[in-house]
Amino acid sequence: MNKYNTVGRRIWAGLIDGLLFLPFSLLGSFIADDRLRFFLLEFLFLVLWSIYTITLHSVYGQTLGKNVLGIKVCDVTEGRLISMKKSAIRESIWITGQLFILVVFTIKMSGMPQANAKLFESHENVAAAFTIFWSVTQLISMLMNAKKRSIEDRMGNSVVIKLPQVTTATPTEITKSTVK
Numbered sequence: 001m002n003k004y005n006t007v008g009r010r011i012w013a014g015l016i017d018g019l020l021f022l023p024f025s026l027l028g029s030f031i032a033d034d035r036l037r038f039f040l041l042e043f044l045f046l047v048l049w050s051i052y053t054i055t056l057h058s059v060y061g062q063t064l065g066k067n068v069l070g071i072k073v074c075d076v077t078e079g080r081l082i083s084m085k086k087s088a089i090r091e092s093i094w095i096t097g098q099l100f101i102l103v104v105f106t107i108k109m110s111g112m113p114q115a116n117a118k119l120f121e122s123h124e125n126v127a128a129a130f131t132i133f134w135s136v137t138q139l140i141s142m143l144m145n146a147k148k149r150s151i152e153d154r155m156g157n158s159v160v161i162k163l164p165q166v167t168t169a170t171p172t173e174i175t176k177s178t179v180k
Helices: 006-021 022-031 035-059 064-069 083-111 123-143 151-155 171-179
Strands: 072-074 156-160
Touching: 006 022, 006 035, 006 064, 006 072, 006 123, 022 035, 022 072, 035 083, 064 072, 064 123, 072 083, 083 151, 123 151
Parallel strands: none
Antiparallel strands: 072 156
16 A cells, blocks of 8 residues: 555545535525625635644644545645644745735725726636646646655655555454454
């Protein structure tokens, strides 16, 4: 078992973590006409997601998704968890991208001249483009090295590893091994 073959698990873990924040998307669809509330919801999402990922990676080495999939973020030496600072560095590009999207939304919301507002048809397109670009870039970077380290892993001096699987013995197997 190669403990670094975590690419598929990382993708699924990200989807699980995304589902945890699905209520923000659902709520956003109901209040999309109220720009201020929508902006505040988007900002709250960014803050909570950042706290969720940065804190859980530094305290436990895992988000809920990573825990379910049996993978963990640790220092590149694999001897300890990453610090809060390294965890924040790992997430910094995503956070910066999301802040940029909020700025674009703010410009759109402010009613600036059409020349500036047409820079992006909608902040949703910017968000989708950034998410796709960052995800593909991360995936390519993971496939190009033996430890499957992504750009964020390199930035945070971390690596994601599979945790050893715990196997349980049946009562019959226990009896057979103790009788011998």
